[in-house]
Amino acid sequence: MSLIRRISNLFSRARVDREIDDELGSHIELRIEDNISAGMTAGEARRDALLRFGNRASTKEKVAGMDAALALDSLWSDIRFALRQMVRNPGFTVTVIFTLALSIGANTAIFSIVNALMLKSLPYPQPERMGAIFARITGGDPFDGPTWIDGSQWEGLRDNVPSLISAVSSGMASGVNLQAGQRIQYLHAGRISAHYLDVLGIHPAAGRNFTETEDLPHGPKSAILSYGLWRTTFGADRNLLGQSILLKGEPYTVVGILSEGATTPLNADIYTALQPSRNGEGGGTNYAVITRLKDGATWQQADAELNRAWAAWAEGRAKRHPGSQVTYYSVSLKQGQSAELRPKALVLMLAAGFILLIACANLAGLTLVRMVRRASEVATRLALGASRWQIQKQLWLENLVLALAGGLAGLGVGFAALHGLLSLIPEGFLPVSNVPLDGRVLAFTLLVSVMTSVLFGMLPAFATRKVDLRSSMASRAVAGGDRLRLRQAMIAGEVALTVVLLAGAGLLIRTLVHLQTLPPGFNAAGVMTAKASLDDVRYHDPAVFNKLLDSSIFAMKRIPGVANAAVGLTLPYERALNDSVTLHDGQEAGQEVGTDEVYVSPGYFDTLQIPLLQGRDFSGADRPNTQPVAIVNRTFAQKFFHGANPVGRTLNKGLVIVGVVGDIQLSSGLNPVAPLESEETIYVPAAQMNPQMLTLVHVWFQPSWIVRTAGPVEGLTAEMQRALASADPGLPFSGFYSMNELQAETLSTQRIEVALLSAMAGLALLLSTVGIFALVANMVAQRAREIGIRIALGSTVRQAMVHVAGTGVRASAVGLVLGLVLCMGALRAMRSVLYGVDVYDTTTIVSVVLALAAVTLLAASIPVLRIARINPATTLRDE
């Protein structure tokens, strides 16, 4: 048989059937001819021929079955049969596809994120040769994770680790102002060392990377533009290379323009040379490292060289922290970037897996019931000669078709869920630029669908292996006790998983509520803030800076409705500058301690209504040439003065403490324990900042202008911008933030965790409810006859209802207990993300138990209401 004929056979089963028919028919006709020539009558001849041929239909099937090419065709007809079955049971089909769509959708969405975070390679050439550096600290305060480095470490890395091409950057983009023509534009600038783009494998589309000369301290000022900035702001001007642009108030020469689509981990609009050194910011660990392994080198070599290069540094560290050892090692850049999000993503993946298991338990229950209903159909087909293999094949195929349909719907749900999820996540939260539904995600969804079909198809398929021909056909099968217990066990299992998810979500909600309701330490109502970048050569001069603050605050106080105005380097809920001061008192005298440091204008505490506890506030009389003063917060006073009055004491060389203010909540930076806490802080007058410090802090931080209004003010932000413009026409605000927005931003991780896990827990609860409902509803349907008899024998309707609903309630109760036991182990893993709430939180556990009890009762009682309508006479007559 030619190949073409075989293939064409696939499309016309009818033609092949006809051909076989013709062949067998001609056989019979030939026999008849012979019979007639042997002397039989026409009738006898035909009868004899047919008799000798035997079962023509069965022979035909066997012949068709021999046609290997037709196996596919029979598969297609099985699929059509499966589709017809689906259409015939719309309720069943819709329930299954809906369940699958939700559970597979959740898995698809979460997996897309896991894929983007952990599996997809970085968009750079040879990403496996790119690394980040981790520190492993043992003894003392153990730590294992990404490390930032200082200027001396950078020199060691650059000069003494020949296996790597290394580069450092500012780690995150900061805000700067660019003047192009008359327009002043606020941009995100990344500061990168020479070779940074080489490590990433990026070659500018035009021009070049920064040279080593440009990367020296006080080197020439040059800039590399992103493609987007070059297009939008400079109109894709090809002559821009070599020209100078006005950035941060001074001319920078454009030396390179990145190609379209080229991104860096900093994701900035414009890049300037970092010019790292041992002084200034290089005196602390403020540089982020990326590396690329050179050809022919190995990571082991690189790590050995690295630890040798930093030996002196590690020794110095060991002296400061006795008993603590540090070793450094390379990890892939991918891993380095997603280190913090990785465990969270895995927990979510696990939760999504739970959802899938719960869905499978429900679906197995549903298909099991359906199989019991179809037992007589199966028995009939067995009796008509179908092999058990054929029946099994058909059943598995039906499952697979359902699962694939569900998978397809799940893909849609997943896409929508992912879209919603990404809109929830603030920009820059994920270290990847986009989360695609790529081939790997599609493959995952397909795999999950197939796996699901195996999982939920397994039970019913095994159940039919025991179908007994005679009993199934003769009687309407009554669900056996075995099968009921099996379903109850599955319900108990899914309820147990639901309990774990509910408790997990509950604990996260309690954490978020705890953090959101912490006493803020100031009055957030009626406060509006605005940030502007002062990373500008003009404001390196303290006199100009002070004039800007004085006149802009003066102008803002004159806005109608504004009660007070002030400026501070950072705000409550934000992360503050970490600095160190030398103590002169108590046991720690002479010791340098870490503290948060905030410069503020006079009136900062009044404006935010942070209470002054002791001493005095700053005033306009604290000027650059007067006594340097500081105000400490309560935590600082308690930690370093142990209850003694700190007012009048000195810090560093002659910095006099003049007051103590109350604590405020801020994003922790010194020793992060919780996302929001009060840390030791010193406040200094903005007017007394020295020029080096002023330049340095404005590279990292954009100060905030704060106004307090009595009520909502129409056009407040426009008025604020106008007030700033009256002091400096060329200074735009980069953004306006209410205190609630700042709080929400700081707690965004917690909010996302709560949203995701709550959605999953809700989904699990919904699925479990459906499961319990289906179990009880099915009991009612199957046992209508038995219930009728019971009622006829004197049982009350109520007793019958309790009896049937009890099956669901008991299963759920067992699941609840099982789930609580599971919680004891599983929730301990959550300890690191819980604040202000214990792992075994009574409120959470009670809420979970109550929620589950409520939905169980609801799911079990609605279907049993039908029992009231059972008429014993009708059910008995039905026999």
Added chain:
Amino acid sequence: MAKNDLQGTLDLLVLKTLSQTGRLHGYGIVVHIQRASDELLSVEEGSLYPALHRMEQSGWIASEWALTETNRRAKYYRLSPAGRKHLLETEKDFESLVKGVRAILRYA
């Protein structure tokens, strides 16, 4: 050791018949085997046709529609080169099967 299955025997009979007669339809094969074996062997249609189609799938025989002497359309089968080779092997296998069975019968 030869492949001593009896299913192979039907294949052998069919292939041998086709090698002797050139080309033949299914009915002709039944009649031929019956006559050639002096009515000792009769092939059942229920086994013959699946076997014919299976062998066609294996490429041992090829088929075409043609008219009989009585002007009736019938599907004719003939041996392919691959089938001829297979026939030789099957014949050898069968010889050794028969020898083996004989030996056992004599021994008993």
